[in-house]
Amino acid sequence: MKEEIKAYDNVLALIGNTPLLKLSKVTSNLEGNFYAKVEAFNPGHSAKDRIALYIIEEAERRGILKPGDTIIETTSGNTGFSIAMVSIIKGYECILAVSSKSSKDKIDMLRAMGAKVYLCPAHVSADDERSYYSVAKRLHEETKGSIYINQYFNELNIEAHYKTTGPEIWEQTNGKITHLVACSGTGGTISGTAKFLKEMNPDIKVLGVDAYGSILKKYHETREFDSNEIYPYRIEGLGKNLIPTATDFDAIDKFMKVSDEESAHTAREISRVEGLFVGYTSGAALQAVRQYAEEGEFTKDSNVVIIFPDHGSRYMSKVYSDEWMNDQGFFDSVNIEANQKVEV
Ligand code: PMP
Numbered sequence: 001m002k003e004e005i006k007a008y009d010n011v012l013a014l015i016g017n018t019p020l021l022k023l024s025k026v027t028s029n030l031e032g033n034f035y036a037k038v039e040a041f042n043p044g045h046s047a048k049d050r051i052a053l054y055i056i057e058e059a060e061r062r063g064i065l066k067p068g069d070t071i072i073e074t075t076s077g078n079t080g081f082s083i084a085m086v087s088i089i090k091g092y093e094c095i096l097a098v099s100s101k102s103s104k105d106k107i108d109m110l111r112a113m114g115a116k117v118y119l120c121p122a123h124v125s126a127d128d129e130r131s132y133y134s135v136a137k138r139l140h141e142e143t144k145g146s147i148y149i150n151q152y153f154n155e156l157n158i159e160a161h162y163k164t165t166g167p168e169i170w171e172q173t174n175g176k177i178t179h180l181v182a183c184s185g186t187g188g189t190i191s192g193t194a195k196f197l198k199e200m201n202p203d204i205k206v207l208g209v210d211a212y213g214s215i216l217k218k219y220h221e222t223r224e225f226d227s228n229e230i231y232p233y234r235i236e237g238l239g240k241n242l243i244p245t246a247t248d249f250d251a252i253d254k255f256m257k258v259s260d261e262e263s264a265h266t267a268r269e270i271s272r273v274e275g276l277f278v279g280y281t282s283g284a285a286l287q288a289v290r291q292y293a294e295e296g297e298f299t300k301d302s303n304v305v306i307i308f309p310d311h312g313s314r315y316m317s318k319v320y321s322d323e324w325m326n327d328q329g330f331f332d333s334v335n336i337e338a339n340q341k342v343e344v
Helices: 048-061 078-090 104-112 132-142 155-163 165-172 188-200 216-222 260-274 280-294 322-327
Strands: 020-022 033-038 070-075 093-099 116-120 146-148 179-183 205-211 254-258 303-308
Touching: 033 165, 048 078, 048 155, 070 078, 070 132, 078 093, 078 104, 093 104, 093 132, 104 116, 116 132, 132 146, 155 165, 155 188, 165 188, 179 188, 179 280, 188 205, 188 303, 205 216, 205 280, 216 254, 254 280, 260 280, 280 303
Parallel strands: 033 303, 070 093, 070 146, 093 116, 179 205, 179 303, 205 254
Antiparallel strands: 020 033
16 A cells, blocks of 8 residues: 655645744743744745635635736735735735835845835825825736735625634633733734633733834724824834724724834844744734733733744844844843843
8 A cells, every 4th residue: 555645735835823832931030821823834834824825715705816817015024925925826926015114035035026116105195195005906907817815995805814723722712711911003903812711701901012113002992093093113023103904993892102212122032042933923912911011911821822823934134133223223222131242
């Protein structure tokens, strides 16, 4: 009899079913049990693989996409990489309108994955014709046989996490999860995961993470758009300067804002202390957990699942560059451990 060969058909079969990792050292001084859902284990190294695959396959199911068609998106990098990856396997063209705030690593990676990249200025309003939203919309109108993923305003973004991330966490924790902590950008991850988990157990608390300089927390509390909340910040993929419809604000119990500086140091600490090489927003998520803990959010019986959205390799020229950290003034603080400060 022929030996069975255990192999996956292609990279798309590796999307999802990411591991849940018990955190020990970085949370050792906190009350409760803490677990990271490590989305860097997706083949595209981020949670965005899930939505790219789900949205594209949904368009196929609906008969909207045919071979050779074009997929267009605005992206800070991760979603673009995932769409480019899915496009390669499925035979689509991939066009990406990318914010100039994105790291050079990310942009080079998109090009390496065969995507056509349009760089757009980061600090213009969404309705400015140069914004990546306007550019993507225009390209969609001009390109025959194209779809626009529009992740900030696409309900399927929520659905992808409702169908995958939520059930995985429920199963991995054997239904014992008490708190979900997740960053919010488009809001798809937190909203879809929360929706599923709350259907299973409405007592699960959903704690959002937002950035200083973003509108989300204030909007959640007041349902009003306060433009005073908006100013430039460094963390990529977290928070927003508009209200995405891919965020279900009712599914989120609270938001916590985190700073660029503390999030950067916390990301570096996770890598150095847990041996898990994570991206900037994973640092933001753990930083938020620490701030939530300070507010007495957890008890010793809490089972807290923290979503770590992507991999550290995407931030070599930023968070993991001592020069960049120094340029931001992130080494100026007196509280930083000696081994974090490196001469540059
Ligand atoms: N972290 C990173 C690195 C991201 O790119 C994103 C997506 N913008 C998020 C977190 C937030 O995920 P979501 O868009 O699902 O809210």
